[in-house]
Amino acid sequence: MVAIEPSKTQRLYLLLKEQILKGVLSPGHRLPSEPQLAAQHRLSRVTIRRALEGLEQDGLIRRQPGAGTFVLDARPRKGVVGDLSNMLAHLVAMGRATRAKLLSFSYQPSPPVVSAALKLVDGERVQHSIRVRYIDDTPFSHLTTYVPERIGVTYSEADLASTPLLTLLERSGVVADRASQTVTATLAGPEIAELLQVEIGSPLLSMTRVVYDDHGRGVEYLSALYRPDLHSFQMEMTRTGIGAERRWSPVSSLTRPGAETKPLPGRGNSRRPSITPL
Amino acid sequence: MVAIEPSKTQRLYLLLKEQILKGVLSPGHRLPSEPQLAAQHRLSRVTIRRALEGLEQDGLIRRQPGAGTFVLDARPRKGVVGDLSNMLAHLVAMGRATRAKLLSFSYQPSPPVVSAALKLVDGERVQHSIRVRYIDDTPFSHLTTYVPERIGVTYSEADLASTPLLTLLERSGVVADRASQTVTATLAGPEIAELLQVEIGSPLLSMTRVVYDDHGRGVEYLSALYRPDLHSFQMEMTRTGIGAERRWSPVSSLTRPGAETKPLPGRGNSRRPSITPL
DNA sequence: GCAAAATGTTCTATATCTAATACAAATACA
DNA sequence: TGTATTTGTATTAGATATAGAACATTTTGC
Structure with missing residues (x-):
């Protein structure tokens, strides 16, 4: 009786995906050739190709015959980020x-x-x-x-x-x-x-x-x-307290409907901790 | 070209494991019979059995011929629920x-x-x-x-x-x-x-x-x-504002170290809101 | 005790995964 | 312009996954 393991294809697929999304392999970077990958991972080229096909479908890589396989700009989550x-x-x-x-x-x-x-x-x-x-x-x-x-x-x-x-x-x-x-x-x-x-x-x-x-x-x-591809849970925090008691406290995260996007780190942000750490 | 997917066996295995560790299926609970599971998930009984074998190896279930398959009290370590x-x-x-x-x-x-x-x-x-x-x-x-x-x-x-x-x-x-x-x-x-x-x-x-x-x-x-089986992200909120502007606002969520209930991530955390109103 | 239902076991058949190999087409570079 | 390297495609073969079925054994419940 063997432990339940994922297929080799999926393993490689997840591994590469991880590296790309994580930024280890940055956009524009050329991946090792398929034979090289096969050698490195000790898998057949068929398996390598299947994994790459998955990544291609995800829009994470571009494969160009004769040239190589390149990492695309894996845009970090274009989804509706909100509290x-x-x-x-x-x-x-x-x-x-x-x-x-x-x-x-x-x-x-x-x-x-x-x-x-x-x-x-x-x-x-x-x-x-x-x-x-x-x-x-x-x-x-x-x-x-x-x-x-x-x-x-x-x-x-x-x-x-x-x-x-x-x-x-x-x-x-x-x-x-x-x-x-x-x-x-x-x-x-x-x-x-x-x-x-x-x-x-x-x-x-x-x-x-x-x-x-x-x-x-x-x-x-x-x-x-x-669905994590459509939403993530976001919150702003401030550092409150002193010494050993210094901790993170949440900030009332009233996201302004107009102000889409960024956590807005501006120092001039007058929106000070509107929360009362009581 | 199909997306790279985990094997059906692994899928089911992880799914059931999740539910057990999460407490959706509580200890002592009897799982549906193998034919039932097969019907529910539209898989063959062979596949069902392979997944169950994995769970059995993990010590998460007990399988008794003639009787059924039961969830063991494998409640691993008590989950540290915290912010x-x-x-x-x-x-x-x-x-x-x-x-x-x-x-x-x-x-x-x-x-x-x-x-x-x-x-x-x-x-x-x-x-x-x-x-x-x-x-x-x-x-x-x-x-x-x-x-x-x-x-x-x-x-x-x-x-x-x-x-x-x-x-x-x-x-x-x-x-x-x-x-x-x-x-x-x-x-x-x-x-x-x-x-x-x-x-x-x-x-x-x-x-x-x-x-x-x-x-x-x-x-x-x-x-x-x-690891979601060891941790979850918890926060307390209050309702602030009036009318259309009424929303949830976070409350400083200091979890009391003393309150050592049997937390357990996921559904069913009955721990009363342990905010310190300071 | 008996019937129903559960898991355990074995078998056959098909589909998919993986390896290995060969060759074609596209590209890069000296 | 070649030549090497790359991806694309195809074929073969074996291993594994999955489906489906039959039957045995154990337990439950009437």
């Missing part, structure tokens, strides 16, 4: 067309995980929904939400298909006050892969958020998956 | 033993990406280093850093192997003032996979951070990779 927490507001402000497809809508006993997070009594019922959100007709997030039944009944299936959940909640008188969110990385399974239009086994950003109202009661449990 | 920005300080505060292995240390012309981020003139030289950080002898982060040469010369190779880079910088009189960081998801290539002791093709949390001093000059470019 996941306010992303939707962002997109709307930027006038991007977003829509959500409702895949599932039901009332059911709360899964243990959700019960624990929202501090429900065991088996209490919740409103459960699964949505995929699109931006300009390309899927960019997969949202699974759980809301305590007492709150869930205040909106309908149609509401959920058209309006952000948080908006619905606040319309119902719920005061979203605090949230705790966790970001991790996962792999796309067959289902998710199809919905988000990525390959099975692709990396995904996974975010779990629990929202509490002003009484500290859990009102929403959200598990979201994002 | 990536202050993680190191955390760990130190918790008395965990961390050490870094220096894999590379050199002075070289700045890669274009780094030049752009740090706003260096093209070709300006930088101090480049690659480190792997261990906690209790298991690798948990892979760090690639670039520092402008004028600053880089203030510390030695030995310094870097023993002391956090930011500490070195501040010791040299650099005042780290602001930082911009971006979090995404990637896949582990062969090199990284070996260094972080994960499978090739495993998901990784990728963080890029640019640190600026009080004059707005870039002083450090950091590209870090984290």
Whole structure:
């Protein structure tokens, strides 16, 4: 019984991809010839070529007969970079067309995980929904939400298909006050892969958020998956405290809808830590 | 020409491994039968079995003829959930033993990406280093850093192997003032996979951070990779503003070292928001 | 005890991966 | 203009991955 290993082709493909994206191999640089690569990695030229074909498809290299294989300008992520927490507001402000497809809508006993997070009594019922959100007709997030039944009944299936959940909640008188969110990385399974239009086994950003109202009661449990090629989670920080207590603290990341792009490192940035380190 | 993909066996193997380690499938839980899995994933039973064999070898499942396949309590080490920005300080505060292995240390012309981020003139030289950080002898982060040469010369190779880079910088009189960081998801290539002791093709949390001093000059470019089974990025937020301007704002997220719950990355972290309202 | 369902085992057949080789076409350079 | 080197293409052969099926053995549950 052998450990499960990836194919040699994929190994080489990932290796080269890594080096290119990482900048080890800079744009314009010529890769070793196929026979050379074959010798270096002790693989046949067929395998080398298959890996290069993958890179070519990714737009990472240019192959010129007779000349060689060259690294292209691997542009670092042209995607919509934004703070996941306010992303939707962002997109709307930027006038991007977003829509959500409702895949599932039901009332059911709360899964243990959700019960624990929202501090429900065991088996209490919740409103459960699964949505995929699109931006300009390309899927960019997969949202699974759980809301305590007492709150869930205040909106309908149609509401959920058209309006952000948080908006619905606040319309119902719920005061979203605090949230705790966790970001991790996962792999796309067959289902998710199809919905988000990525390959099975692709990396995904996974975010779990629990929202509490002003009484500290859990009102929403959200598990979201994002395509890392379309989004990344960005935040600004400042250095606060002194001595051993000196640490990074987040800065309120209100990204200005007008000001696209860069973290804006300008020293003249008057937007000082608008956050109170209290 | 088809995109380079991992084998179906490996795909399924990684997918299930993920779910188990993440707690989606809790210990004791019985997996669907092999024919069921085959149907769900549209694979042959042979393939299903190969993947399960891998998991069995890892000690993640127990297979009992006639009964089924069960998830074992392989909950590895308790995941250290923390804010990536202050993680190191955390760990130190918790008395965990961390050490870094220096894999590379050199002075070289700045890669274009780094030049752009740090706003260096093209070709300006930088101090480049690659480190792997261990906690209790298991690798948990892979760090690639670039520092402008004028600053880089203030510390030695030995310094870097023993002391956090930011500490070195501040010791040299650099005042780290602001930082911009971006979090995404990637896949582990062969090199990284070996260094972080994960499978090739495993998901990784990728963080890029640019640190600026009080004059707005870039002083450090950091590209870090984290194992999502050991760490996740957590933050607390509050709801601020009114009306259409109502948004999420981050809260200084100091995790209390004392609060040693059974965290576990991913879904189901029921840990109550442990912010210190100071 | 019996039937259903689960994993374990074995087999055949096909597709894909990989190696090895040969040759054509395009390019670079002395 | 050659000549060497490069990528593109094709063929052959063997190893491996995957699908599909049949059957044995163990367990569960009635």
